[in-house]
Amino acid sequence: MTRSTLLDRVRQPEYTGENRCVPCTVVNVLIAAATSLVLGIVWVPLGLVSFVVFAGVIYTRGYLVPGTPTLTKRYLPDRVLRWFDKEPTPRDEVGVGGDAMFDTGDETIELDVEAVLQGARALEQCEDVDDLCLTDDFETAWTREIQRTDDAVVRRRLAAMLGIDADRISLADRGRWFVANVGGTYVGRWESHGALVADVAADTVLEDRIDDWDALANDHRSALARGIRVYLDQCPDCGGAVQFNQETAESCCRSWDVLVTRCDDCGSRLFEVDLSTVEEAPA
Ligand SMILES: [Zn+2]
Structure with missing residues (x-):
């Protein structure tokens, strides 16, 4: 087996590269550092080697501790996760489609x-x-x-x-x-x-x-x-009927409630608004 295919087998593209969850990575690097520090007290080389291995795992798999993405979603405050969210945000906004x-x-x-x-x-x-x-x-x-x-x-x-x-x-x-x-x-x-x-x-x-x-x-x-x-x-994509629903939207790091209109036939999402912004808005 070549090195690249082995890497491909352990790599989790859904949690690395563009999709890397920054809070998950930060939390895991801290855990890895603390663990390596303890191992380093036992025997210095062990601490160094373990940190290199942990860092490699975090790099290729996105996180070290199993279930991290679920745990950060559940326990880190939404306010914190929002900072790291990588939903595309228009800069020189053309306007159409902004919020x-x-x-x-x-x-x-x-x-x-x-x-x-x-x-x-x-x-x-x-x-x-x-x-x-x-x-x-x-x-x-x-x-x-x-x-x-x-x-x-x-x-x-x-x-x-x-x-x-x-x-x-x-x-x-x-x-x-x-x-x-x-x-x-x-x-x-x-x-x-x-x-x-x-x-x-x-x-x-x-x-x-x-x-x-x-x-x-x-x-x-x-x-x-x-x-x-x-x-x-x-x-507009397929001519199907459109339905209003409440759904849970998910990004790499967080999940939140949204109101969505979606096409019955092809599933196209035609309109979405964060439920919390609707509820906060004056009636
Ligand atoms: Zn459609």
């Missing part, structure tokens, strides 16, 4: 999303229940636009928002998120390819329906597209 609508920090968007969408005749009071519904007219235009929105259209529209050439934008599936990159930097993330298509199509339809469109920042356009995406009832 602008629910930001509570300094960048709170002072845009009444529902009021603007009603003003644009995209949403109206439902006939049967006390809630908002898509207008027939908007739904028809949006559906038609979704059908003609392929990746070339998506790239062109994102590029226009950022003021760059469309060929500088690359689109990629990164597990939980579908992302747009410019030169290695995330500029936007969406729940799925379908969510991105829905947003770009909504952005196009809304442009004709909002008077001072040019005054809207990318963050505002993002919030409007996300705001309307909650009402999507047909999957």
Whole structure:
């Protein structure tokens, strides 16, 4: 057996490389150091050799103590784990798909999303229940636009928002998120390819329906597209029906409750919001 195949057999890609859980690694290095220190008191070379072995195990397998990822998820405070979470966070955000609508920090968007969408005749009071519904007219235009929105259209529209050439934008599936990159930097993330298509199509339809469109920042356009995406009832990826569910989201280090809309047929995640941000928001 060659060295590389042996390495491949012990390596756990789900806990190493891009997926390495930093809190797990830190906790395990501390445990390894303490254990080696004790062994080193017994016999110095033993301490040194054991530390090299422990470090090798942590490097190739992501952790030393069995069950560490589960244990850190359970016992380390969520606040700590969040610091290490490697969910893609857009830097030079293009807007579409950001969490602008629910930001509570300094960048709170002072845009009444529902009021603007009603003003644009995209949403109206439902006939049967006390809630908002898509207008027939908007739904028809949006559906038609979704059908003609392929990746070339998506790239062109994102590029226009950022003021760059469309060929500088690359689109990629990164597990939980579908992302747009410019030169290695995330500029936007969406729940799925379908969510991105829905947003770009909504952005196009809304442009004709909002008077001072040019005054809207990318963050505002993002919030409007996300705001309307909650009402999507047909999957842009496969045409299936869309369901609202409560789910548990998981990253390498933590798990948390989310509200999700998901396609019945292909499973595409079309909208997700952290349940705690919804509950904290004023009613
Ligand atoms: Zn689908």
